Amino acid sequence: MASLVIGLSIGLAFGLALLITFFISRQKMKRAKESDDDHHVFDTLFADEFGNRIGPRKFSLNELAKATSDFNNENKLGEGGFGSVYRGFLRDLDTYIAVKRVSKASKQGIKEYASEVKIISRLRHKNLVKLIGWYHEKGELLLVYEFMPNGSLDTHLFKGKSLLTWETRYKIVQDLASALLYLHEEGDYCVLHRDIKTNNIMLDSSFNAKLGDFGLARLVDHSEGLKNTLLAGTVGYIAPECLSSGKASKESDVYSFGVVALEIACGRRSIEPKFQDSEAVLVPWVWESYGNGKVLDVADKKTGTWFDPKQMQCLVIVGLWCAHPSHEQRPSIRQVIQALHFKTPLPKLPSTMPVLSYKAPIAPLIGSSEPVLESNIALTIPR
Known part of the structure; x- marks a missing residue:
């Protein structure tokens, strides 16, 4: 009897050891396959560029x-x-x-x-x-x-790294518009950035602005209209039609640009929960001041009176034009550049912000401060 018990114990132990060995081997194979898949992604995507020693x-x-x-x-x-x-x-x-x-x-x-x-x-x-x-x-x-010595734009506007002069601020907006013109119209393909925000605008040693972080960007043909993609971006910068349809476009990039332009002019974030309800969201708050004929009242108080009133008015109106709730009413980035250089008259916007109806969002907002990628959503909630 004792021999039988010992034999069964040894058999069970041996079987358990085999099971554990099988499980470990399977996990190793799975990790190896995932690693191979990752390498395959890079090898497939970069075969042409890196094989010809072009690019990074x-x-x-x-x-x-x-x-x-x-x-x-x-x-x-x-x-x-x-x-x-x-x-x-x-x-x-x-x-x-x-x-x-x-x-x-x-x-x-x-x-x-x-x-x-x-x-x-x-x-x-x-x-x-x-x-x-x-x-x-x-x-x-x-x-x-x-390396960008002066870091990201948001550290200067919102975290006190430095007080950007008005001349520098206006130049940053022009630089960003120039980058978008290149992405949207001047390359072989149209590039939709899909995450334009102050965190992704970097400043070099001379405070020239450079747009970065293309992790959510998409290439489309110039002839294409709205692009069916995952919902992506950062809350406060996402065009309203994207929340409804998930479709990105040049116009949705222009919307994000408009929000950034208003942030630069006003020195405050697109969403500020610490303010009362009527002032918590930037675009409606600025639009109300515009409708009341008090455009200059929204200027960043940190700049005092050290700004060009004509440029300030231009920047605010262009920002609202770009952030119009209707994508059909927004300008192209080429029109934006002409307006910023005073080569074309500024638009006459409605005195009250238009309210458009959209279908329910395709997914709920995720309560996170980092990018979230799921089957149907890629959102960032700003800090």
């Missing part, structure tokens, strides 16, 4: 670790749901860089980052952040960009 350069992990002092926290420029960004220095190029180290737990998938590299590697414009290179192996994904 492929770095080694050792090069980037050395450039950032092994990703030392002292070199960390920022952190988000995607991972962290570090400052580095490349001796062979004699230049500073910004290295985005994508977190393995990032909610933004490998295909979105591959899309970012694929799209931005095709772009060449002075007002777009330049992608220098990338690394993807051994579970690591690193994107290497030109």
Whole structure:
């Protein structure tokens, strides 16, 4: 009897060991397959560009670790749901860089980052952040960009990094418009950015503005109208028709541009919960002042009276024009540039903000401060 018990115990233990070994092996195979799939995504997307040595350069992990002092926290420029960004220095190029180290737990998938590299590697414009290179192996994904010494626009407007002069602010809006004109009209394809906001507008050493972060961008033919995509963007910057249909377009990018223009003029965020209801959302609040003939009253109080009244009026009206609730009433980015340079009369907008009806949103808003990618939504709730 004792021998039988011992035999059964050994048999059970052996069977359990086999089961555990099988489970571990299966998990390893699954991870290996996922890794192979990720590499396949990069190999497929970048075969043409990198095979012909066109576009960003492929770095080694050792090069980037050395450039950032092994990703030392002292070199960390920022952190988000995607991972962290570090400052580095490349001796062979004699230049500073910004290295985005994508977190393995990032909610933004490998295909979105591959899309970012694929799209931005095709772009060449002075007002777009330049992608220098990338690394993807051994579970690591690193994107290497030109270093922007003055950081993002939101740190200056909302976090007190510096008080931007009016001249600088107006120039930033013109730079952003120039970047959008290139994306929408001047390339072989139209690029829909889909996440234009102050966090994604970077400033170089001379405070020239450059648009970055193309993780949600999409390429479309110039002849196409609205583009069926996942709902994407940041609450406060998303055009109302996108919440209804999920369709992105040039006009939805222009809407986001308009919100940013108003933020620059007013020095406050698109949504400010600390204000009373009538002032909490930027666009309706500014539109009310416009209707009352008090456009200059919305100017950022931090600038005092140190702004050009003609330019301020122009910027506010152009911002409202771009953020019109109806996408059919918004200007093209080319019309925006003409207005900002006073080459065309400003539009006469309704004295009260139009209220349009839309279908119910295709998905509820997600209560998160980071990008969320699901089957039908990609939203960011601003901090």
